Ligand SMILES: Nc1ncnc2c1ncn2[C@@H]1O[C@H](COP(=O)(O)OP(=O)(O)OP(=O)(O)O)[C@@H](O)[C@H]1O
């Protein structure tokens with residue numbers, strides 16, 4: 129059953145056609161990877177889907193309900209949660225406080241209960257030893273995991289992940305990939321994830337969508353898409369050839 133349906137999305141910025149008739153549908157429990165070179169429009173698509181700005185045209189539905197242009201806090205209540213390519217924790221707060229606020233955004237009260245739940249989540253994502261550290265001073269790898277932990281605190285049904293592995297060395301990627309795998313297996317979380325690291329795309333994706341210059345130019349199984357000559361030309365043959 130289709131859970132998230134993105135249909136005919138267009139978005140222009142002062143003459144730059146950043147998204148062109150983008151259609152992507154994601155079934156319940158499925159993990160779909162979005163690949164594409166820098167500037168292809170991947171983050172802009174997430175911005176259109178999560179209400180950062182409305183698309184010029186097109187429609188987004190979640191479980192059959194129209195959510196086009198809905199704001200992030202409204203979407204989170206419906207179970208759609210995103211992470212940011214550039215992290216946005218509250219820098220002067222500790223890691224534990226940041227996650228506590230995310231738990232509270234679901235209406236969990238009193239604060240003590242929210243903190244206990246946040247602590248359990250930090251333990252699960254391997255961040256408990258950083259609980260009292262100020263978020264602004266965290267190493268990149270920890271900040272990326274904090275971004276993911278905050279998303280999990282909102283109990284997503286659909287998770288939109290924008291380069292959660294960027295800036296992590298291979299040994300730091302594995303636990304994150306293991307966690308995403310576990311979320312799918314044990315909680316049936318549906319995911320749409322943007323990623324440049326091809327080993328991760330191969331490991332996680334049920335299907336892949338390739339974007340180039342604002343349009344979807346290939347879609348299908350991981351192997352089909354990564355061997356598509358248009359994909360190789362537009363992407364893999366260039367700077368990311370080594371990543372495959
Ligand atoms: N708010 C904005 N105003 C103007 N132009 C924008 C805005 N957001 C994105 N763009 C432009 O839209 C195009 C697509 O950018 P986007 O960030 O979506 O690419 P991306 O596929 O996420 O790239 P990367 O892999 O580098 O993250 C780029 O040319 C970018 O400069």
Ligand SMILES: [Mg+2]
Nearest residue numbers: 170171172213
């Ligand atoms: Mg991006």
